[in-house]
Amino acid sequence: MTKNKQSTFDRLIKIFKNNIKTIKDERRQRSNIKYNFNDIILGAFSIFYFQNVSWLSFQRKLKDIKGKDNAMNIFGINIPIENHIKNILDKINPNNFSSIYNDLLLKCDKIGIIKQFTFMEKYLLVAIDGVSYHSSKKINCKCCQRKKDRKTGDISYFHVAITPTIVHPKLKKVIALFQEFISNEDGDKSEYKKQDCEVNASKRWLDKFNIFIFLQKQYEVIILGDDLYSRFPMIKKILEKSHSFILVCKEKSHKVLYKSIEAYKRANSCNTFEISKIHNGKKQIWTYSWINNLLLNGNNTDNIEINWCELVIVNLEGRRLHCFSFVSNINISRSNIEDIILGGRTRWKVENENNNTLKTKGYNLSHNYGHGKQYLSQNLCSLNVLAFLFHTIQEFDDENYIKLREKIGTRKEFFQSIVSLTTMFVVKDFDRMIEFILLSRIGEDRVDVGEYLEL
Numbered sequence: 001m002t003k004n005k006q007s008t009f010d011r012l013i014k015i016f017k018n019n020i021k022t023i024k025d026e027r028r029q030r031s032n033i034k035y036n037f038n039d040i041i042l043g044a045f046s047i048f049y050f051q052n053v054s055w056l057s058f059q060r061k062l063k064d065i066k067g068k069d070n071a072m073n074i075f076g077i078n079i080p081i082e083n084h085i086k087n088i089l090d091k092i093n094p095n096n097f098s099s100i101y102n103d104l105l106l107k108c109d110k111i112g113i114i115k116q117f118t119f120m121e122k123y124l125l126v127a128i129d130g131v132s133y134h135s136s137k138k139i140n141c142k143c144c145q146r147k148k149d150r151k152t153g154d155i156s157y158f159h160v161a162i163t164p165t166i167v168h169p170k171l172k173k174v175i176a177l178f179q180e181f182i183s184n185e186d187g188d189k190s191e192y193k194k195q196d197c198e199v200n201a202s203k204r205w206l207d208k209f210n211i212f213i214f215l216q217k218q219y220e221v222i223i224l225g226d227d228l229y230s231r232f233p234m235i236k237k238i239l240e241k242s243h244s245f246i247l248v249c250k251e252k253s254h255k256v257l258y259k260s261i262e263a264y265k266r267a268n269s270c271n272t273f274e275i276s277k278i279h280n281g282k283k284q285i286w287t288y289s290w291i292n293n294l295l296l297n298g299n300n301t302d303n304i305e306i307n308w309c310e311l312v313i314v315n316l317e318g319r320r321l322h323c324f325s326f327v328s329n330i331n332i333s334r335s336n337i338e339d340i341i342l343g344g345r346t347r348w349k350v351e352n353e354n355n356n357t358l359k360t361k362g363y364n365l366s367h368n369y370g371h372g373k374q375y376l377s378q379n380l381c382s383l384n385v386l387a388f389l390f391h392t393i394q395e396f397d398d399e400n401y402i403k404l405r406e407k408i409g410t411r412k413e414f415f416q417s418i419v420s421l422t423t424m425f426v427v428k429d430f431d432r433m434i435e436f437i438l439l440s441r442i443g444e445d446r447v448d449v450g451e452y453l454e455l
């Protein structure tokens with residue numbers, strides 16, 4: 001294989017490096033600085049990219065033995081010392097990373113990935129959710145949220161991030177957007193009362209989301225969220241930003257609204273129809289209902305007009321299996337209700353596809369890797385999601401990467417294959433590494449090893 005054009009990985013790393021240049025380096029005595037920001041930030045990123053906390057120390061050993069290493073050949077960096085990474089990342093405000101997400105998304109748009117997420121002809125579904133990625137009774141930093149146990153008085157420390165993602169009901173993949181952290185940094189720590197919260201962080205995120213103006217020129221955005229979001233302040237913010245919404249709306253938390261829905265139902269003024277479906281070989285009845293132009297809070301102040309819809313699924317014996325209810329600003333009709341409910345239900349993808357990766361893989365990593373005094377924990381979380389976004393773009397755009405992912409079923413095994421190779425051998429570059437693993441997986445034995453590895 002000869003490399004003649006810039007690959008997906010190279011282009012993504014170039015975007016990463018261009019953005020690192022814009023981060024202000026506030027270290028003193030710059031003349032003594034051995035590692036630049038590229039080494040530090042990409043070094044940390046490499047750990048998340050390969051989901052292996054020891055990857056850099058393996059590279060240090062390879063460099064000692066062979067005089068060469070994969071940190072240089074894959075990422076173009078000198079291997080930074082882990083303590084340097086921690087000290088420096090602790091001081092960088094995580095907002096600095098939002099421009100990398102911005103440019104990666106621009107790339108996704110240019111190569112036609114975003115277009116595949118178009119829903120109901122003109123919309124993009126953006127699901128917002130909070131994910132907890134740190135919890136401890138001891139380890140804490142300035143940005144930790146705090147909770148006091150009422151009985152014991154013990155304080156526990158935790159971190160939650162808002163992790164918005166672009167989702168589509170028919171696609172398994174999701175596009176991770178930059179996060180907003182729920183942070184106690186400026187809060188009232190003494191009383192543990194006035195803490196930042198998920199809804200406030202989501203509102204801040206919506207203000208920042210305006211940097212994706214290029215997306216909003218081409219698409220209309222529908223914000224998806226759980227029952228926590230279907231309240232006046234959040235809806236007001238979404239509408240202020242000229243977005244639409246489909247938000248979960250449960251009866252127990254919206255009693256006034258459901259009273260008026262009941263009144264409509266009693267007067268036979270609720271639109272409804274049913275269809276039968278076969279699910280896992282069993283027949284089900286799906287009943288759709290909707291009412292437009294309702295007031296979210298009855299006649300209270302802080303009111304807003306919404307449209308309500310619901311899907312109730314029962315089995316043939318009449319047992320209720322599922323009930324999904326949402327409010328939206330989109331006018332609901334017989335022709336769009338199935339799509340609106342489907343769109344609303346797609347919210348769960350943010351938990352399954354995005355947050356699961358962050359929780360099951362990221363949590364352990366950030367926990368083992370360090371917490372810091374200020375921003376380290378948040379930055380490690382941000383780099384972890386960024387690594388996930390890199391992999392997603394490659395899953396859409398990199399031919400050999402796609403073939404290899406298909407060949408190796410699980411993400412875990414995929415990472416293991418790469419880590420085993422790169423801890424024993426120095427590869428020529430990322431693309432030749434992927435091709436080499438792919439050839440060995442398909443049983444190709446006439447491989448000129450010297451084409452792929454530094455021997």
Ligand SMILES: [Zn+2]
Pocket residue numbers: 139140141142143144145157158159371377
């Ligand atoms: Zn913390």
